[in-house]
Amino acid sequence: MLRSAVLGSLALAGSAAGCSGGGPPPPRGAVRTPPSRRAGPPAPADWNALGRDLQGRLVRPDDASYDAARRLYIPRFDGVRPQGVAYCAAPADVAACVRFAARHGVPVAVRCGGHGYAGWSTGPGLVVDVSPMDEVARDGDRARVGAGTRLIDLYDRLARDGVSVPAGSCPTVGVAGLTLGGGLGVTSRAYGLTCDVLQSVQVVTADGRLLDCDAGRNADLFWACRGGGGGNFGVAVSFTFRVHEVGEATPFSLRWPWSSAARVIGGWQRWAPSAPDEVWTSLHLDTDPGGAAPRVEVSGFALADAARPMEALTAAVGADPVDSGARGRPYLDAMTFMAGCGGSTVEQCHGQGSLPGQRPGGRFPRTDYAGKSHVAYRPLPGPAVEALLRRFEQGNGVADRSVLMDAMGGAIGRVRPGDTAFPHRAALFCVQYLAPDAPWLRGTHAAMEPYLGGNAYVNYIDPDLTGWARAYYGPNLARLERVKAAHDPGRLFGFPQAIA
Numbered sequence: 001m002l003r004s005a006v007l008g009s010l011a012l013a014g015s016a017a018g019c020s021g022g023g024p025p026p027p028r029g030a031v032r033t034p035p036s037r038r039a040g041p042p043a044p045a046d047w048n049a050l051g052r053d054l055q056g057r058l059v060r061p062d063d064a065s066y067d068a069a070r071r072l073y074i075p076r077f078d079g080v081r082p083q084g085v086a087y088c089a090a091p092a093d094v095a096a097c098v099r100f101a102a103r104h105g106v107p108v109a110v111r112c113g114g115h116g117y118a119g120w121s122t123g124p125g126l127v128v129d130v131s132p133m134d135e136v137a138r139d140g141d142r143a144r145v146g147a148g149t150r151l152i153d154l155y156d157r158l159a160r161d162g163v164s165v166p167a168g169s170c171p172t173v174g175v176a177g178l179t180l181g182g183g184l185g186v187t188s189r190a191y192g193l194t195c196d197v198l199q200s201v202q203v204v205t206a207d208g209r210l211l212d213c214d215a216g217r218n219a220d221l222f223w224a225c226r227g228g229g230g231g232n233f234g235v236a237v238s239f240t241f242r243v244h245e246v247g248e249a250t251p252f253s254l255r256w257p258w259s260s261a262a263r264v265i266g267g268w269q270r271w272a273p274s275a276p277d278e279v280w281t282s283l284h285l286d287t288d289p290g291g292a293a294p295r296v297e298v299s300g301f302a303l304a305d306a307a308r309p310m311e312a313l314t315a316a317v318g319a320d321p322v323d324s325g326a327r328g329r330p331y332l333d334a335m336t337f338m339a340g341c342g343g344s345t346v347e348q349c350h351g352q353g354s355l356p357g358q359r360p361g362g363r364f365p366r367t368d369y370a371g372k373s374h375v376a377y378r379p380l381p382g383p384a385v386e387a388l389l390r391r392f393e394q395g396n397g398v399a400d401r402s403v404l405m406d407a408m409g410g411a412i413g414r415v416r417p418g419d420t421a422f423p424h425r426a427a428l429f430c431v432q433y434l435a436p437d438a439p440w441l442r443g444t445h446a447a448m449e450p451y452l453g454g455n456a457y458v459n460y461i462d463p464d465l466t467g468w469a470r471a472y473y474g475p476n477l478a479r480l481e482r483v484k485a486a487h488d489p490g491r492l493f494g495f496p497q498a499i500a
C-alpha cells in the first residue's frame with residue numbers, strides 16, 4: 001500500500017518553475033529541469049554511458065548481481081525494482097548520477113546501509129548507493145568517515161586507535177542515514193548524538209556541486225544535516241566527527257517478574273533520564289510468543305563499573321530483579337555485544353555477500369522490521385502504564401511484540417533544540433514500538449498518544465504517522481523547509497515524507 005504511494009508520487013513534473021517562484025511545488029521526487037535541458041527517459045545507451053562514467057559500478061536489471069544489489073536490510077521491500085543501482089566510489093560518481101537523473105527525469109533514491117524503516121532508500125528509478133566510500137581515517141581528535149561506512153566498521157577502525165564516536169547499535173546500519181537523522185546510541189548520554197559530534201560534512205547537492213559544510217561554510221546545510229533526516233537535501237559523501245577516547249565498558253541487564261512491571265516502569269523512568277551521563281539504559285517489554293508471561297527487562301551500558309547504577313536502579317524500582325548480570329569488556333567487544341553479534345568477528349557482523357557494504361563471511365541476518373515511535377517529554381502516568389501493560393497481556397502468546405524505551409538526557413539535553421535540526425533535546429526517553437502486525441502496533445501507539453503527544457524520531461521513520469513533519473522536527477521545521485528550498489528547489493530528492 002505504501003509502496004504504491006511512493007511510486008505514485010514519482011511522476012515527472014511538467015513545469016520548470018522553482019519552488020520559490022509562487023507555483024505549487026512539484027510532485028515529490030520529480031525533477032524540474034528546464035525543458036530545453038531535459039533529454040527524456042534514458043535509453044539503454046544512456047545507462048551504458050552513465051556506467052562508463054562511474055569509477056564505481058552501475059548494476060542494471062540484466063546484471064547477475066541485480067537481485068542482491070536492489071535489496072535493503074528489510075525483506076518487505078524486496079519487490080522494488082530500480083532501473084539501476086549505482087555504487088558510487090567517489091563524489092564525482094554521485095554528481096554524475098544526480099545530473100543523469102535530472103537530465104532524464106529519473107527518480108533518485110539515496111542509499112547507505114539500507115535500514116530505513118519505510119524502504120525509501122530504494123525506488124523505481126536510480127538508487128545512488130554510497131557504500132564504496134567507506135574509508136575511516138583518524139586525524140588527532142577527529143575522524144574523517146566515508147558516508148558509506150557501516151557502524152561495525154566505524155567502531156572497529158576507530159577502536160584500533162583507542163577512540164570512538166557515539167552512534168547506534170546495529171552493526172549494519174549506515175553512518176549516513178544514522179547521522180543525518182540524529183543518531184541515538186549507548187554512549188549518547190555521555191557524548192551526545194552522532195550529529196552532535198559532526199564537525200563537517202561534504203554533500204553533493206541537486207545541481208551536482210560538492211559542498212563543504214561546517215559552522216562557517218554552508219552553515220545552513222550543515223545545521224540541517226544534523227538531525228534533518230536522510231534523503232532530504234543532497235547526498236552526503238563524507239563526514240568529519242570529533243572522537244572520544246575509549247577504555248573498558250560494561251554491558252549489564254536486570255530482569256524482573258512481569259508482576260513487577262508497573263514498578264519497573266515507574267522506577268526506571270524516574271531514574272534513567274537523570275542517571276550519571278556514563279550510564280545508558282533501555283527498558284524492554286516483550287511478549288512471549290509461546291504464551292509464558294511477558295518479560296520486563298532493563299539492559300544497560302556503563303562506561304565505568306555497572307555495580308552502582310544497577311543498585312541505584314534496583315532502589316528506584318523498589319524490588320529486586322530475579323536475574324541480573326554485568327561484565328566489563330574492551331570497548332569493541334562491548335559494542336558488538338550490544339549490537340547482537342557478540343562473540344563474532346567483525347567480518348561476521350556484516351551482511352553476507354560480495355557487494356559494497358557486505359562481506360563474504362558476513363552472518364548478520366536481515367530482519368523484517370516495522371516500528372512506530374514516540375519521543376517522551378514527560379513520564380508515563382499510572383493510567384498510561386496500566387494501558388501499556390494491558391496491551392502486552394492481551395497481545396501475548398501470538399507474535400514477537402516489543403516496546404523499547406531508550407533513556408535520553410545527559411549530553412543530549414545540553415544542546416539547545418535549535419542548535420541542530422534534531423529538536424528533541426528536552427526529552428526524557430525515546431519509545432519504540434516493534435511488532436510484525438500493524439494492528440497491534442497502531443493500537444499500542446494510539447493507546448500511548450494521549451499521554452506522550454505527537455513527537456517522534458525521524459530515524460524511526462513511520463509511513464503512517466499523521467502530522468509527521470511536526471512530530472519529527474517540531475520548531476525546526478520552518479528552517480528546514482528554507483534549507484530545502486535553497487539547496488533543492490526542484491525537489492530532486494523526494495520521498496513521501498520528504499521536507500517540502
Ligand SMILES: Cc1cc2nc3c(=O)[nH]c(=O)nc-3n(C[C@H](O)[C@H](O)[C@H](O)COP(=O)(O)OP(=O)(O)OC[C@H]3O[C@@H](n4cnc5c(N)ncnc54)[C@H](O)[C@@H]3O)c2cc1C
Pocket residue numbers: 073109110111112113114115116117120121130147167168169170172173174175176177178180181182183184185229230231232234235236237369459460
Ligand atoms: C536493526 C536496526 C537498528 C537500529 N538501531 C538504531 C540505533 O541504535 N540508533 C538510532 O538512532 N537509529 C537506529 N536505527 C534507525 C536508523 O538510524 C535509521 O533507519 C537510519 O535511517 C538507517 O540508515 P541507513 O543508512 O542504514 O539506511 P538507508 O535506508 O540507506 O537510509 C535511510 C535514509 O537516509 C537517506 N540516506 C542514506 N544515505 C544517504 C546519504 N549518503 N546522503 C543523504 N541521505 C542518505 C536515505 O535516502 C533514507 O532516506 C536502527 C534501524 C534498524 C533497522
